[in-house]
Amino acid sequence: MNKRRAWMMAVAVVLAACSTTPSQSPAPKGADLTGNWVLRTESQMGAQDAQMTVRQTGSALAGTITGQNGRVDYQGSVTGAAVAFDFTIDVNGTALKLDYTGTVEGDTMKGKAVFGQFGEGTFTARRQ
Numbered sequence: 001m002n003k004r005r006a007w008m009m010a011v012a013v014v015l016a017a018c019s020t021t022p023s024q025s026p027a028p029k030g031a032d033l034t035g036n037w038v039l040r041t042e043s044q045m046g047a048q049d050a051q052m053t054v055r056q057t058g059s060a061l062a063g064t065i066t067g068q069n070g071r072v073d074y075q076g077s078v079t080g081a082a083v084a085f086d087f088t089i090d091v092n093g094t095a096l097k098l099d100y101t102g103t104v105e106g107d108t109m110k111g112k113a114v115f116g117q118f119g120e121g122t123f124t125a126r127r128q
Contacts, residue, residue, distance in 0.1 A: 031078055031104040032056060036128040039065060041113050043121035052125060061085055076100075083109050 037052040050067030061076035065087065076085025086099045100123055102111015107127035114120050 031081065031083075033061060033078055033083070033104065033109075037109070037125045038128060039067075039123060039125045041121060041123045043113070043115065044119060078104065081105065083111070 033054045034056045035054055037054060039050045039052040041048050041050070048067060050065050052065045053063040055062050056078065059077050059079055061074075061078060061083075063074060065072050065074055069089070072087045072089055074085050074087035076083065078084075081103045082101075083104050084099070084101045086097060088095050088097045090096075096116045096118070098116070099114040100111065101114075102109055102123065109123070109125040111123060112120060113123045
């Protein structure tokens, strides 16, 4: 009887250890954003669409955004589902930096856009 009780205790200890050990699953792979996107930026002045090309190397992003005011190069990064990119435009002779931060879910990016000292808005980008 003592052997049986000892055996059951050993099995219970092993099962308890297995159920409380954290899994060591690999971290999720970051999104691959390479391709063409339609970027919609919404601000107090309304919505504006632009074409966005994305080249991704590791977590680094680069490309161009082409809209009604011309074409601009940008730089950014993606880490897991978090995406960020920025660029500077000329507004009547003054450089204005625009910062975009958000998340990626499948073929959609969305988040917040900051227009330097001129306020904030939102953005959504969809892969073409």
